[in-house]
Amino acid sequence: MQSEGTVRVAVLFVDFDYGERRQSTEEVFNINVPAAERYLEAASYGKLNIEFEPLHEWLELSYNVGYWLIRAAIERADPVFDFSDIDSVLVITDPADWGVDLDTFIPETSSAGILADGSRIMHGVIRGSDVHDQGGSRPEWGGYVVARGIGHNLGLVDLDNPGETDFISRDQYVGNFGLMGNVATTSGNGGSLGGFVSMYGTEMLAWHRWQLAWLDEDQVACVTSFPATVRLTPVAVVGGTKAVVVPLSPTRALVAESRRKLGHDANTIRSGVLVYTVDTTKPSGTGPIIVYGSSSSSKIPDSSALLKPGDTLIVEGYQVAVEERTSDGDLITISAPEGTAVAEATMTPACAADLIHVSVGSSSQCHAAEAVSRDAFSSTRARLSESRGDTTDLKIRVSPTAHSVVVSNVLTRLQNGLAFWSNELPADLQIVIVVSSVADREWLIEEARDHGHDMNSVPERMWKQLAEGGPGAFLGLYKTGVLYFIRSEPLEEDVWVSAPAHELTHHVQESLYGSAERRILPCWWEEGEAAYFGVALTPIPAAVEVDYEYFMSMRDSFIEAQTYRIDANGRSVSDWTEWLEANGPSEGICSSESDVYGPGLVATEYLLGQYGLARMTNMMSAFGPAVSWQSVMEQTYGITIPQLYEEISVHLRAVFGRPWPH
Numbered sequence: 001m002q003s004e005g006t007v008r009v010a011v012l013f014v015d016f017d018y019g020e021r022r023q024s025t026e027e028v029f030n031i032n033v034p035a036a037e038r039y040l041e042a043a044s045y046g047k048l049n050i051e052f053e054p055l056h057e058w059l060e061l062s063y064n065v066g067y068w069l070i071r072a073a074i075e076r077a078d079p080v081f082d083f084s085d086i087d088s089v090l091v092i093t094d095p096a097d098w099g100v101d102l103d104t105f106i107p108e109t110s111s112a113g114i115l116a117d118g119s120r121i122m123h124g125v126i127r128g129s130d131v132h133d134q135g136g137s138r139p140e141w142g143g144y145v146v147a148r149g150i151g152h153n154l155g156l157v158d159l160d161n162p163g164e165t166d167f168i169s170r171d172q173y174v175g176n177f178g179l180m181g182n183v184a185t186t187s188g189n190g191g192s193l194g195g196f197v198s199m200y201g202t203e204m205l206a207w208h209r210w211q212l213a214w215l216d217e218d219q220v221a222c223v224t225s226f227p228a229t230v231r232l233t234p235v236a237v238v239g240g241t242k243a244v245v246v247p248l249s250p251t252r253a254l255v256a257e258s259r260r261k262l263g264h265d266a267n268t269i270r271s272g273v274l275v276y277t278v279d280t281t282k283p284s285g286t287g288p289i290i291v292y293g294s295s296s297s298s299k300i301p302d303s304s305a306l307l308k309p310g311d312t313l314i315v316e317g318y319q320v321a322v323e324e325r326t327s328d329g330d331l332i333t334i335s336a337p338e339g340t341a342v343a344e345a346t347m348t349p350a351c352a353a354d355l356i357h358v359s360v361g362s363s364s365q366c367h368a369a370e371a372v373s374r375d376a377f378s379s380t381r382a383r384l385s386e387s388r389g390d391t392t393d394l395k396i397r398v399s400p401t402a403h404s405v406v407v408s409n410v411l412t413r414l415q416n417g418l419a420f421w422s423n424e425l426p427a428d429l430q431i432v433i434v435v436s437s438v439a440d441r442e443w444l445i446e447e448a449r450d451h452g453h454d455m456n457s458v459p460e461r462m463w464k465q466l467a468e469g470g471p472g473a474f475l476g477l478y479k480t481g482v483l484y485f486i487r488s489e490p491l492e493e494d495v496w497v498s499a500p501a502h503e504l505t506h507h508v509q510e511s512l513y514g515s516a517e518r519r520i521l522p523c524w525w526e527e528g529e530a531a532y533f534g535v536a537l538t539p540i541p542a543a544v545e546v547d548y549e550y551f552m553s554m555r556d557s558f559i560e561a562q563t564y565r566i567d568a569n570g571r572s573v574s575d576w577t578e579w580l581e582a583n584g585p586s587e588g589i590c591s592s593e594s595d596v597y598g599p600g601l602v603a604t605e606y607l608l609g610q611y612g613l614a615r616m617t618n619m620m621s622a623f624g625p626a627v628s629w630q631s632v633m634e635q636t637y638g639i640t641i642p643q644l645y646e647e648i649s650v651h652l653r654a655v656f657g658r659p660w661p662h
């Protein structure tokens with residue numbers, strides 16, 4: 001779910017008639033929702049506006065759990081509630097009922113989401129009866145529970161281990177810190193889940209705010225040369241530097257942030273600097289974040305972890321020292337372990353997780369993964385502005401009933417691509433563009449035969465898809481410079497808008513490769529490159545300024561349309577490496593079922609943003625039937641395939657591990 005701008009959450013109240021109802025929906029709403037809204041909007045520093053839209057009615061359901069409960073509640077509410085423009089659904093169970101657990105529904109739970117009023121609802125939260133009473137008389141408890149569920153919708157993982165009932169095992173990683181840690185208990189205060197005395201340190205961690213794009217790039221100090229001194233402002237106040245991040249490996253980082261007895265940290269025993277490590281390879285519940293420095297006898301991190309002036313803490317050899325505390329923040333110094341080489345030498349590929357070390361050589365800054373995306377975009381635009389223009393000889397063939405809008409759209413959308421690839425395409429090349437409606441199938445088969453193509457081998461289901469205007473609405477065959485576009489509907493803008501530039505990219509791949517007989521390049525690359533340049537080279541409407549933000553919105557909607565089927569958010573770096581390995585060369589065409597388009601686009605973007613366009617085009621012309629693609633890639637990028645895959649996987653994790661879409 002997007003973490004910026006306005007998101008709309010439907011609030012439904014359900015009842016299973018297990019107990020006598022004691023509260024109105026208005027009362028239950030007021031206990032749970034306004035505090036959640038205040039928490040999340042404040043944590044976002046104003047970047048998120050969350051609107052909860054309640055349906056004040058108890059919906060009677062038979063017993064149901066998880067995704068099925070959310071779906072049943074939506075179905076019951078649908079006749080009287082408008083779900084169009086709803087991003088998530090919060091289902092609150094009758095507090096008198098028991099046995100319905102807190103749960104969060106995110107895309108991986110169900111492949112297709114829940115359809116209602118034209119919306120595809122991909123997120124939901126159940127405010128279960130298991131947690132209704134645990135807050136006792138504490139009014140903020142309900143709000144934290146709901147905010148935490150919405151936190152999952154936004155893409156954040158559990159920092160405690162909810163599978164453990166023993167509270168030491170459960171809360172060993174971060175204790176009470178952050179929204180995704182334990183928002184209820186203090187350590188050791190009675191009962192297996194602890195007591196409910198105070199909520200310590202519930203302000204959202206700076207790392208999570210950064211993941212949600214609630215911090216600007218300059219609010220995170222990425223430290224790669226030592227010693228480094230940084231002034232941190234408390235996370236509970238707006239503005240200033242919120243986190244120091246020290247990369248420990250491509251997937252791990254050390255983080256420090258400032259905590260004051262303010263906001264949701266008002267109950268901490270003292271103020272100070274919180275130090276933790278982040279490991280993005282660790283899934284939810286297994287300690288992706290670990291807080292250091294607590295002296296709590298219960299082994300659960302508590303306020304004793306907060307460093308005061310004069311304190312030092314050493315984590316994996318790196319020393320964090322608090323120099324001074326002023327009214328606006330904490331001044332800290334980070335030193336590297338004895339003998340640590342300077343950052344330049346240790347930074348390949350560099351900054352942890354959401355960080356990618358962009359500069360390969362001289363300077364040693366850390367950038368967010370976004371910087372890679374930005375560099376990829378700007379190198380594409382730079383090449384486009386320098387290109388010699390579209391001089392390709394085009395021959396256009398149009399079937400008897402083809403719609404003229406389709407013809408003009410196809411030609412318009414090819415222009416940037418022809419200009420961009422002009423150095424790669426032979427100067428005397430003639431490209432034949434065949435535009436046909438589905439109804440003119442016989443004409444098309446005849447036309448294709450003239451170009452040496454056998455359209456009779458196109459499977460029947462493809463024709464059916466084309467007739468329905470669904471996926472595959474454009475079909476490109478590139479051999480011998482012929483591109484086919486088959487479309488009956490004169491649609492102006494849709495998800496297939498990038499198809500002409502996509503198919504043209506395949507044509508360039510095959511021209512440079514020198515053989516179209518058999519595809520032996522990995523599918524993640526072949527389709528990923530076509531997907532990237534498809535989006536990047538599709539002309540932007542004249543009224544819109546050609547800027548990075550506009551490109552990213554097109555890129556994100558393309559990726560989202562291509563990726564919703566797979567568990568992209570939950571994948572670790574090693575999952576992505578496996579994904580790259582699994583999407584190697586295909587005997588036939590690369591399967592659209594394996595989702596190579598969305599993540600493949602992101603992989604291409606990494607190579608382009610990190611290593612530049614020149615190496616990419618060199619690599620394309622070095623590919624050929626006589627050499628292995630692995631050796632070409634290794635020579636192009638100067639590292640081994642496993643190393644390259646890890647770098648790409650870190651970027652994939654950084655892009656998809658963030659809340660999606662973003």
Ligand SMILES: [Zn+2]
Nearest residue numbers: 502506527530
């Ligand atoms: Zn393709």
